[in-house]
Amino acid sequence: MRRLLKPRRLVILLLLVALAALLWMGQALRVYERAWFAIEEWRHAEVWRDKSLWLPDYRVVLEAEPIEGLDDDVSALTYDPDRQTLFTVTNKPAQIIELSLEGNLLRKIPLHGFGDTEAIEYISRDVYVISDETHQRLIRVTLRDDTRELRIEDAQQLALAVGRGGNRGFEGLAYDSAGKRLFVAKESNPVHIYEVRGFPYVHSDQPFAVHVVEDLKHNRNLFVRDLSSLQYDERSGHLLALSDESRLVLELSAEGEPISSLSLLRGMQGLRRSVPQAEGIALDDTGTLYLVSEPNLFYVFKKREAEAP
Template sequence: MPRPTPARLIVATLLLAALLLGAVAAQQLRLFERAWFMLQEWRHAAEWRERSIWLPDYVATLQAQPIVGLDDDVSALTYDPDRRSLFTVTNQKPQLIELSLDGRILRQIPLVGFGDPEAIEYISHGIYVITDERLQRLIKVRLDDDTRFIDATESQQLSLGIDRNGNKGFEGLAYDSQGQRLFVAKERDPVSIYEIHGFPHTNPDKPFAVHVAGDAKRDARLFVRDLSSLQYDEASGHLLALSDESRLVLELDANGKPISSLSLLGGRQGLKKGVPQAEGVAMDDAGTLYLVSEPNLFYVFKKQPGD
């Protein structure tokens, strides 16, 4: 049997190295898990569509509309059913921004004493929670028509030291009003979703007791590279998880299992171009999805009748 030549050995070594690098990259991007999920999503479409939000039926009806009038990038998004408007935050020059449902600025409110606000979530009438990412603070704030600024030092706060990693902290919030659970997304390293009971403290007649719980099984199912935002759907009990780097919105059922997805790539879901850097997702009472992306772009997705 002839011995391989040095040139063949070099080629074989390079091919093996390329295969190993490809396998590592596929694992880093969670491509195997994503491909398996896409197969399951297709197989179970008829079954899951009837009892879920079912993201594949959503189509962009407004896309890449600039949010005019801001010098700083927005982060996160929440829907206020009382005001029928949206709220987001900026972090370089901390502000709370109220948006109309077509992406116009309604008002801007300075945030005083906030280091790095990254997410905001509607809790109840006039009550919101804002995250301070680097310090891992959750800050309960009040807002009404006369509010001119919000001071963190005058607000109820909860500090958590969970897997602290610089600015890879709390990026998303969602609230389950029936279960009184606040979902908190850790961006990455590792990607995690925590459930917090007892904050914000809304009943002064009860003691202030906070319980923080994780779900390792749910986190392991998240085949996304990062988390940017969360949205809880009261009707189905399902959670939406937005990933900027994976260009994806995932729907998780009540057990934390991914069951449907909305792609943010160009040519998918009615998008002419891909969403450049998705930062926040919110859903209104009618099931319409709203999304903001850096650099201050606004999107609307509406559900179309299924096949």
């Protein structure tokens, strides 16, 4: 009888270990929060559909178009409403890359002394902010049509010693032009969104004050596993958060509540294949969503009612 009890105890112990492992993996992968959000998204669809971007209505219209002519993978993406083009960055070598709305290479601008460039954000005409991930720096640059190169000594810089640096630092930027707020995304360990007020400086020769808000409401229900990019929607006041590891774009309300999502998995949103490694998103004046992924792939998503016949 004792011999029969030992195998039973071993089986029970193994089952308990397996259950604990499944629970831990579910928590680590944020499976439970994502499943609950899927239910909530379905329940409040009618409430939010007309007063948000409502990402479930988006479908891919240009998928995995290769970006030709680059020596390194691009990171981040931002839309320039004045030029009606897109800008991204590489870090080996450090460059600003200008793209057409179809993903074609328009020009390269070498960056000297900028470090590990991971994000770029349009601020106003000819003014951009670039992030240096490793050193947690924000760098303001002026980018004109005749700009051929940029040097770090000519740029405004702001160092933010928040969280832990390394290669899990500032991965995404977004700007609210009305509120003069710059949102900064920390990639992971932990995932976090900061709000920076007072940078970039309007007049660098006058006294200035920079205020960093760390306890944003957006962080309370942010269930994605990492952050690759951010995008602020001026019309709704909502923030888009792109997660490569979660294969998801998440729409957050002004109060930080998750509203809607766009899946980057095969079979979702019209995708024939999953987006391999999403690195940047941008939104233009018409609501069209642009996305870049390693290895230098370009995507365009449009709302169904905005698609061409």
